[in-house]
Amino acid sequence: MWYFDSDYLEGAHPKILERLLATNLEQTPGYGEDHYCTSAKEKIRTACECPDADIYFTVGGTQTNALIIDSLLHSYEGVVSAQTGHVNVHETGAIEFTGHKVLPLPQYEGKLSADDLSAYLKSFWQNGDREHMVFPGMVYISHPTEYGTLYTKEELTAIHEICRAYQIPLYLDGARLGYGLMSHRTDVTLPDICRLCDVFYIGGTKVGALFGEAAVFTHRNTPAHFTALIKQHGALLAKGRMLGIQFDTLFTDGLYFEISAHAIDTAERLKDMFVKKGYALFMDSPTNQQFIILENDLIEKLSKEVSFSYWEPLDDHRSVVRFATSWATTEEQLNALEALI
Amino acid sequence: MWYFDSDYLEGAHPKILERLLATNLEQTPGYGEDHYCTSAKEKIRTACECPDADIYFTVGGTQTNALIIDSLLHSYEGVVSAQTGHVNVHETGAIEFTGHKVLPLPQYEGKLSADDLSAYLKSFWQNGDREHMVFPGMVYISHPTEYGTLYTKEELTAIHEICRAYQIPLYLDGARLGYGLMSHRTDVTLPDICRLCDVFYIGGTKVGALFGEAAVFTHRNTPAHFTALIKQHGALLAKGRMLGIQFDTLFTDGLYFEISAHAIDTAERLKDMFVKKGYALFMDSPTNQQFIILENDLIEKLSKEVSFSYWEPLDDHRSVVRFATSWATTEEQLNALEALI
Amino acid sequence: MWYFDSDYLEGAHPKILERLLATNLEQTPGYGEDHYCTSAKEKIRTACECPDADIYFTVGGTQTNALIIDSLLHSYEGVVSAQTGHVNVHETGAIEFTGHKVLPLPQYEGKLSADDLSAYLKSFWQNGDREHMVFPGMVYISHPTEYGTLYTKEELTAIHEICRAYQIPLYLDGARLGYGLMSHRTDVTLPDICRLCDVFYIGGTKVGALFGEAAVFTHRNTPAHFTALIKQHGALLAKGRMLGIQFDTLFTDGLYFEISAHAIDTAERLKDMFVKKGYALFMDSPTNQQFIILENDLIEKLSKEVSFSYWEPLDDHRSVVRFATSWATTEEQLNALEALI
């Protein structure tokens, strides 16, 4: 069986495990107060070209989203998101659990449009009745989006400027950030993100770590007593160094970018394989998730030897499916898939 | 100045004030344990033809919605509502404040469609990934809706049957229920509502009371220790008899229906006035809220002598406005308005 | 039957009902935007000698406590209270429902001690581990307390100074504030409270109103968009003028103080009656709640003709009971009670 279901099917990049092994018996303080966390933060600051960044490590994506959004919003505020945003559809209401509404706007291949955002904010602030409505208190975008798509620098800048104008923070969910940065079709760099967003997170779980995300507040804008907030959300890891060691490894010698690039290269090859054999793409994704249109018969047949995600029905006899690659995708896997389609 | 802004511009129907005056010095226990509450509940049960109904009095609509929805949902569940539902747009996120997502579906003149509901629920329960999504735990409808429209008995029955099939409660927000029941164009009675809904509330605030709503659980399905839940939500009135006296008065000799009928009659006359003078209706509302299309110039001019609600722009030079009538609307007010348009 | 159970057994002071009657058909905007609210606020500002006060009207005590405490605290903060504080024991966890811990300190006849408070805050801020603990974010006191006792000006000043030193707000729950101010044994005035507290509320429900409390932020320290917070908490009354009219009446010609003084005078007479007949006081309360020690046999006998609150057992054959007076307590009631004991 060959697996292309997601980018978190394996353990961690071998260098991470080696490092955990090498440091295992060292005694360090808990809760992220160790020197590995300090070192990892410094390396991330350097990669971001952002000396003013405050960095906090957390365990998973939903947890990070709920923590950051709840920490930055006032009680009467909600978070604006594309309708397809992960926080709106795929986190079992973790945002609402903290008391905040997700305010959905239309999506375009998973992306929020600056025009829609601007029109919505303008209309909200013109409404005399607004004390009866949830205030838009921040903007959430994912990059890559849930559909693998990417904002251009121009699009990101436009959203950034609207947020600035309305004085609300822009938050970027980077669960798969590495794949976005190493896409062959992006003009957005990590320093760009740092400059254009108020807060974002660099995903580890889906980019080669055992688990872990690095939340980056870009301009000394961390909420007061953020460690207390992390603890209150049940997100403070006792052996915090596990996160420090992983991110320190990922940001040493560009490993994070190298493994992301590998996933992009294999995704492009995978896409080409399908295109060459005459299959249609549901969308031409620039990152490591590829959305292909297949006959339902073929899906059934293929499923016996390859595992992938069923996305949604297209028409009576065809459906959209998703193939994902990762740092761990091998030549052998791709060849096997090619032989089957 | 003549006011048609809403149905809660005045105090209360004079009979309510008389009754408060007459009973003022009587000493009663607090928190709804008094005999006025008992009597009012019995009269409501009779009007509903529902001897198994449990009835609780609360102060306002948003409070009642948050209380009932939060009490009936599990933590991982949300409430399905038309996109325009009051709980989705006009309660400053009071539902999310209790931890629950409002799950919006398309609206048709403010109404939820049984087909959309059915398709949504079917799709949710077929989704293998549903533990990552908010579970649809109840259905919220308003009747009349925020646009003054009404469900037919057939529509209500269809929604009821879907809720039954999926074993989730149907909740009807009756902030303006009297106006719905006395509409000239409805086939839905109070006993119908009691039979087809699991819980609903009979609005007092907008139908002649100083304040107050009567929540009705229709088949002994009140959550355990509901009084504790009311208290926890900050909704337990110390002098609970204020609510009992008001609802007892409203449900004595059909006062609630009589004053609702008056609002409907005056609304129909108001609508006819506009139609006869050649104005277009935005929608032909069957209840006490009338949505008229006016030239922006006329709106400005009229506003100097009549007060009404601006609803939304229609095109460059016309807008939709709302005129509401109530138990208190007089011949004199209508004549004055007629003279001005 | 004669009732001394509480101070909210009757409707409202007759002048309030007269005023509601007189204004009933006037049309006003909703949600507290009417001129009665404006006028009432101005009169309260004058009575407080505090021109910078922001005033908001709410419906009940638990609602007001939850709203104010939740609005002023950060997520990681709790509210310090005497163990017997209403928010800690008698509100079905309405504070915790908003996500905040009540941090209990020892009580002395219902009062918090400045020394305990100071020691607790000092110890908290010295604790290196404090990010794992709930931060003390405000101090809650009730005045009169749940035991009818009062802070002296010296005690209140000491607590005020500690709050100032630690930069946390001091909040005073004045559910029965009138009785505290008119006690024969107090040196604390309404302007003192305004000067020494950051926020407090003037109780209406237990001091002659049908319902209603007036929250006072004393130095332009209202949280931003407080009306949205009120709405979100389900505490925004549609016909807000009901609150304005009541408080305007209570603060016209000193009515609030006059009816409070009546309750104090009758409470003192009631206490004297018991003392003269040889009964022991559980505590010598300076306000309208009197705590008497009675033989259990007598309690049983008396209960057939007089209603009062059972407080707690004292020993095998005696218990503490509470008698409360109010603006409505009459000579006739007291004489009847005297004849029975």
Add this chain to the structure above:
Amino acid sequence: MWYFDSDYLEGAHPKILERLLATNLEQTPGYGEDHYCTSAKEKIRTACECPDADIYFTVGGTQTNALIIDSLLHSYEGVVSAQTGHVNVHETGAIEFTGHKVLPLPQYEGKLSADDLSAYLKSFWQNGDREHMVFPGMVYISHPTEYGTLYTKEELTAIHEICRAYQIPLYLDGARLGYGLMSHRTDVTLPDICRLCDVFYIGGTKVGALFGEAAVFTHRNTPAHFTALIKQHGALLAKGRMLGIQFDTLFTDGLYFEISAHAIDTAERLKDMFVKKGYALFMDSPTNQQFIILENDLIEKLSKEVSFSYWEPLDDHRSVVRFATSWATTEEQLNALEALI
């Protein structure tokens, strides 16, 4: 420098790392749906002698406490705990964050007394006013407690019976459960805990894992859709197998018990070292945390070469300090400490 600060200073037991390495490139489904989780659960069921147990893996202790307590309580209920319980003092209000009050009772060396519990529950249910109070909805105990002490089987049985009588679940926080089970002075076994508690968790973080706790519902009493609740709380690990592999390793060939026994043996030796040299114990702890009374001068001197936890001041010149041992404590470390005291 020698460290005795806590039992989570190192990485993980070497066998766990070996296993992570050996399984690293295997592809498995996420979210705990892998075969390692299945195998680990089966081994835990066997160790518990409880074939009906439902087991869920989570990341950390505070997260697990908040998840389980919130999932089992109704909105109007709180959790009873000794005043010193971790949930009451050391989790930044994570329980209150989910809307529930911690109801504190007196503590005796960290333990809850069955008599206090019984008296409290009896009094609550006799109180006619209880709808105004938080309902006691479950009982929380830690074993070992925060002071390293243990319940006897008799004590645990007594608490179990009270919970049964009042029909509320008993929840045991086993963050350090291994040390409790392997204490030289306990008569409580893992099957006893399974029989006497409704739910408990087996701590991994503090007993040799990188991270991870195993929540055990003992009699098919898992709340419906618990995976959705885990996700909503931000506690669902994407690469869930990390938890499965760790617990599978810990429950293979009794490793969990073996490493716990090592910590107990070294703790006993450490205690003896202090006693023999004439130091007084603050309490004679039967587990891996030892509380010693030291002169403040010595504390200062010792701190230059040994790291340990300052607990609390005892008098003007002496304090209580804590030394903890773990699976990783070595002969060399103990010898070094012995030489210094």
